[in-house]
Amino acid sequence: MPSHGRDVHGATKAAECLSCYLKALCVPQGLSPDETALLDDLVFPPIRLEKREVLCVQEAPFDSLYAVRTGCLKQETAVEGAENLLTALWLPGDIIGCDAIGLGRYPGTVSALETATLCKLPFDQFEALTQRMPRLRRHLQRSISRAMHEERLSLHQLLCRTAEARLAYFLLAVSACFHRRGYSSSHFRLPMSRNDIGSYLGLTQETVGRTLAAYQNRRLLRVHGREYQLLDIARLERLASSTGRQKKL
Amino acid sequence: MPSHGRDVHGATKAAECLSCYLKALCVPQGLSPDETALLDDLVFPPIRLEKREVLCVQEAPFDSLYAVRTGCLKQETAVEGAENLLTALWLPGDIIGCDAIGLGRYPGTVSALETATLCKLPFDQFEALTQRMPRLRRHLQRSISRAMHEERLSLHQLLCRTAEARLAYFLLAVSACFHRRGYSSSHFRLPMSRNDIGSYLGLTQETVGRTLAAYQNRRLLRVHGREYQLLDIARLERLASSTGRQKKL
DNA sequence: CGTACAATTGAAGCATTTCAACGCCTGTGG
DNA sequence: CCACAGGCGTTGAAATGCTTCAATTGTACG
Numbered sequence: 292m293p294s295h296g297r298d299v300h301g302a303t304k305a306a307e308c309l310s311c312y313l314k315a316l317c318v319p320q321g322l323s324p325d326e327t328a329l330l331d332d333l334v335f336p337p338i339r340l341e342k343r344e345v346l347c348v349q350e351a352p353f354d355s356l357y358a359v360r361t362g363c364l365k366q367e368t369a370v371e372g373a374e375n376l377l378t379a380l381w382l383p384g385d386i387i388g389c390d391a392i393g394l395g396r397y398p399g400t401v402s403a404l405e406t407a408t409l410c411k412l413p414f415d416q417f418e419a420l421t422q423r424m425p426r427l428r429r430h431l432q433r434s435i436s437r438a439m440h441e442e443r444l445s446l447h448q449l450l451c452r453t454a455e456a457r458l459a460y461f462l463l464a465v466s467a468c469f470h471r472r473g474y475s476s477s478h479f480r481l482p483m484s485r486n487d488i489g490s491y492l493g494l495t496q497e498t499v500g501r502t503l504a505a506y507q508n509r510r511l512l513r514v515h516g517r518e519y520q521l522l523d524i525a526r527l528e529r530l531a532s533s534t535g536r537q538k539k540l
Numbered sequence: 541m542p543s544h545g546r547d548v549h550g551a552t553k554a555a556e557c558l559s560c561y562l563k564a565l566c567v568p569q570g571l572s573p574d575e576t577a578l579l580d581d582l583v584f585p586p587i588r589l590e591k592r593e594v595l596c597v598q599e600a601p602f603d604s605l606y607a608v609r610t611g612c613l614k615q616e617t618a619v620e621g622a623e624n625l626l627t628a629l630w631l632p633g634d635i636i637g638c639d640a641i642g643l644g645r646y647p648g649t650v651s652a653l654e655t656a657t658l659c660k661l662p663f664d665q666f667e668a669l670t671q672r673m674p675r676l677r678r679h680l681q682r683s684i685s686r687a688m689h690e691e692r693l694s695l696h697q698l699l700c701r702t703a704e705a706r707l708a709y710f711l712l713a714v715s716a717c718f719h720r721r722g723y724s725s726s727h728f729r730l731p732m733s734r735n736d737i738g739s740y741l742g743l744t745q746e747t748v749g750r751t752l753a754a755y756q757n758r759r760l761l762r763v764h765g766r767e768y769q770l771l772d773i774a775r776l777e778r779l780a781s782s783t784g785r786q787k788k789l
Numbered sequence: 790c791g792t793a794c795a796a797t798t799g800a801a802g803c804a805t806t807t808c809a810a811c812g813c814c815t816g817t818g819g
Numbered sequence: 820c821c822a823c824a825g826g827c828g829t830t831g832a833a834a835t836g837c838t839t840c841a842a843t844t845g846t847a848c849g
Contacts, residue, residue, distance in 0.1 A: 370781070376697060394689060432642075432681055433642040442692055446691075450699060450741065451742035490700075497829080498805060500828060500830085501830085733796085734796065744838060746838075749797060765795090765796085
């Protein structure tokens with residue numbers, strides 16, 4: 292494990308972190324300048340991952356959280372008796388590793404879907420820092436709790452929905468995420484294969500493709516490879532929040 | 541909010557909590573006697589909820605965690621555009637409210653499926669206490685992180701599985717939970733209606749019933765109303781860990 | 790004993806998977 | 820330059836599994 296503190300990167304680190312447009316998402320609001328400086332010391336200079344490069348492998352000991360600055364990463368978990376399952380997807384502003392704290396190991400293999408940059412946050416140092424900055428820990432705890440609820444709710448909703456509703460839900464979630472980061476919410480590139488999407492939603496690649504084609508015929512969106520353009524978000528939202536099935540009275 | 545500390549219940553509280561067989565699950569291991577005493581002060585005397593009684597309603601401000609001592613509770617979340625969704629299920633030893641910390645509100649209405657007893661843990665006092673006992677907070681954080689991963693994984697697995705595999709998975713999870721608490725793992729009462737189970741797994745009540753009947757015909761288990769007896773756990777496990785579909789190549 | 794709710798069963802329709810075939814693009818090696 | 824392989828996406832047809840709807844039986848509780 293590399294040494295931390297003010298090393299050769301010391302001069303630029305604070306500047307980078309402060310200028311990072313994700314700052315508000317990674318760290319709690321309302322830290323004093325002193326506190327901010329302390330946190331900055333922890334954050335390593337951004338890591339760059341090329342497409343298909345691996346950040347961590349399943350079962351590797353957990354040691355760091357990572358904040359996504361740019362790009363898109365996926366987590367694949369191998370479960371016995373089945374092939375790999377795409378269990379998580381991270382876009383800019385997300386924090387990787389929250390699901391590894393309890394286990395002490397990374398619960399899946401994380402790799403970049405396209406060139407990505409990340410901030411590394413060694414967890415033991417982060418923990419030590421929270422002794423002096425309780426807000427920091429509370430912030431993380433809240434994020435995790437919130438993510439837990441959102442994920443629980445969305446997955447339970449998806450369980451009883453048709454492919455049509457699942458995909459609409461998924462695309463809108465991605466769209467909302469991009470929007471929050473300042474990107475366009477209606478026009479974006481999602482560098483996942485149909486297979487990846489299917490694995491994430493519990494569908495086959497054929498069904499994903501067919502459903503996208505059906506959307507296009509209905510002028511709800513346009514897809515070209517992995518470029519998506521949402522044309523009628525209101526209608527997509529209606530699709531996403533219905534089960535997709537004919538009402539049962 | 542009721543006052544805490546050594547009140548009329550002061551004399552019995554510590555004794556109750558120490559004798560609770562769930563203690564190892566609620567509190568971190570290795571606390572000193574002093575620390576244990578401090579924690580005991582926080583825990584209210586067990587609350588008793590009758591069947592169908594409500595612990596908290598959706599959107600109510602979050603103020604306490606609850607540890608389940610006996611009984612079984614469910615969480616129903618109302619989402620617009622659909623009927624209620626059963627989003628969580630708690631058995632003895634589980635902690636209620638982890639998904640409310642981030643939101644600051646309870647994300648669903650929690651009610652007892654049968655008579656239940658609970659320990660109430662006011663969260664602000666718990667937070668204050670963690671200042672003196674970092675282990676306590678770390679313990680909670682780990683539990684939450686672990687639960688997050690387990691839930692993420694299991695729900696993603698369920699998404700691509702047949703009713704047969706979903707039910708087997710569910711019954712084994714319940715069985716394992718009872719086993720961990722010292723109850724029989726093969727013979728238990730699960731006081732949920734077919735509808736509840738269906739809502740939790742994203743199936744209809746008819747499918748749940750039919751699948752249970754099919755299990756019975758294959759001598760995998762016996763069901764009588766809400767009494768379950770697992771006869772062939774090994775075979776159920778094989779069912780649960782396969783998708784239930786004919787292999788794709 | 791009767792009502793209300795829960796569970797079961799049957800039949801029909803629908804959605805998704807499976808399997809197979811094809812087109813497209815990219816990179817590789819001749 | 821072309822030929823070709825491999826990955827990815829698309830499309831079609833058949834089979835499977837689940838839902839829907841409706842009718843019936845069973846069970847709990849006044």
